Amino acid sequence: MTAVDHLVLTRFNLPTPGPESLVRAQEGWLQNRVALFERHTVPTMRAQSQTAFTWIIYFDPQSPDWLLERMRPLVDEGLFVPIYRERVDWTDVVADARATFGDTHGDLLLTTNLDNDDAVSIDFIERLQQAARRHPDHAIYLRTGLILQGDALYLRDDPENAFCSVSERWDAPITAWRDWHNLLHDHLPVASLPGAPAWLQVIHGQNVSNRVRGVRTDAAQHRDAFPGQLDGIADAQAGRLWLDRSVMHPLRELRDSGRSIGKRMILRVGGKQSLDRVKQVVRRLG
Template sequence: MATVDHVLLTRFNLPSLGRESVIRAQDGWLRERIELFLRYTVPSVEAQTAPVSWIVYLDPASPGWLLERLGEVAARGVFAPVFRESVTTAQIVSDARGLTGARGDILLTTNLDNDDALASDFAARLQQLAATGQRRALYLADGLIRRGDAVYLRRDRDNAFASVAEPWDDALTAWCDWHNRLHLHLPVTSAQGAPGWIQVVHARNVSNRVRGRLTDPTRHRDRFAGLLDDAPAVAASRVAADAWVRRPVRESREVVRATAKRAVLAVAGKDGLDRLKNLLVRA
C-alpha cells in the first residue's frame, strides 16, 4: 500500500472574486466566522484519529485581532497559517511539501471550509482510500447539515469536502476546480457510510442550504466529539413528519435550483454563474 501525506486546505479569508467577495466584505463576517471556526472546525481537526497536516490561507491584510485569535491555535501546532493574496496550484503543492516533507508516495489534499467540521475518523477513512496509490478524486458521500438545533442527514456524492489523491509530481490538488467538477479532471470514488462531516447553515453562508432528512443528533454524537452535544434529541414523530411533509418540499426546490444552475453553467460558464450569484447577493 502507498504511504500518504494528507493536507487539509482552508481558505479563511483569502481574497476571492465574485459572490464570496461580497459576503466576506460585509461588516461582521470575520467576527462571526472566527467563532464558527473555533467552535466547529478546529476541534474536529484536533479530534482526528489519523495524522493530518492543515494549511489555513489568510489575507495578508487581516486585522490584528483576527491574527491574535488564530495565532493562539496555530501556536499549538493545529494548523500552519500561510499569507497570500491569491494562491496557485504550484504554491499549494510547494506549501504542502514544506509542511509535510513530502515523505509519502501520495499527496492527499482535502478542502475544508472554515465553518464546517469533520467526523473523528474522516482523515483515516480518506487515507485508506488514497493508499491504493491511484490518482483520483475522493469523497465521503454521507454527512450532516446543522441549522440551529436541527440536524439533517444528507448524501452528497460530490460535496464540498472534496479530496484529491495523487503522486506529488504534477499534482492538481483538491482546489483544481469546483468541488462538484473534479470528475472533469480525474476518476472519482465517492464512498458511502457513516456521516463523515458537518456543514453548518447560518445567516452568512455563501451557498449552503438545509438539505437531506431530519435525524436525531444523539445518534451521531460519538462521531463528532462535543460538536452535537448541545443539539437536543428529536422524537421519531417529528422525524416522520419531516420525511412526509417538509423534505419533499425541500427536494422539489433543489431540483428547480439545480436545473437552473446547469442551464446557466452550460450557456455562460463558471464566470457567468458567478456573475449571476453576485447580482443576487447584491439585490
C-alpha cells in the same frame, strides 16, 4: 503500506471575487467567522483519530492584528500552519505541498478542502487516508454528512460535496483545489464513498450557498462522532421525523432539482463566470 502525505487546505479570509465578496463586506463577518471556526472546525480537527496530516490555513496578509493574536495559540500548538497570501490557486498549493513534504515525500499526495466554518467526524482524516490508498489518482468524496440548522439536524447524501479530496502521485499533482468541488470529475475519476456521516455543515446567516438539504435525523446517534458539536441539540420527536421525511424532504428535493438544472444550464452556456454573476445578483436581491 502505501505512504500518504496528507495536506488539509483551508481558506480563512483570502480576498475573494464574486458573491462571497458581498458576504465578506458585511460588518462583523470576520468576528463571526472566527467564532464559527473556534466552535466547530478547531475542536473536531483537534479530535482526529489519525493525526498524521498537515493543515495549511491561508490568511490575507492584511489581516488585522487581533485575528493574528487570536490564531497564535493554535499555531503554537502546532494545529495548523498559517500562510499569508493575497491569492492562492492550485499551482500555489502544489508548490506549498512540495515545500511542506520535501524530497522525502511518500508515495501519494492527498489534499483535502475544509471550509473554516464546518466540522468533521473524528475519523474523517483516517477514512480519507484509507480511501486514498484504495483509489489513487482519484477525486475522493465521503458522501454522507450532516447539516445543522438551529436545533434541527439533517442527514445528507452529497456525492460531490465541498469536503473534496484528491489522491494522486507526486509526479504531476493538481490537488483538490484544481477546480470547484463539483467539477473535479472533469479532471479525474471520482470515488464517491458511502458510510457514516463524515462532515457537518452549520447553516448560519453568512452562508453563501449552503441551505437545508437531506432528511431530518436524530442527533443522539451522531454525537459520539462529532464530540461537542451536537450536545445542545434535543432528540427529535418521532412525529417531526415522520413529517420531514414524508412532506418536507420531498419538497426540498424538488426545489434542489430545479436549482441544479438551472446551474447546469448556466454553466453550459456561460461558464463559471456567468454562474458567479448570477449568484452575486441573487445575493444582492436577497
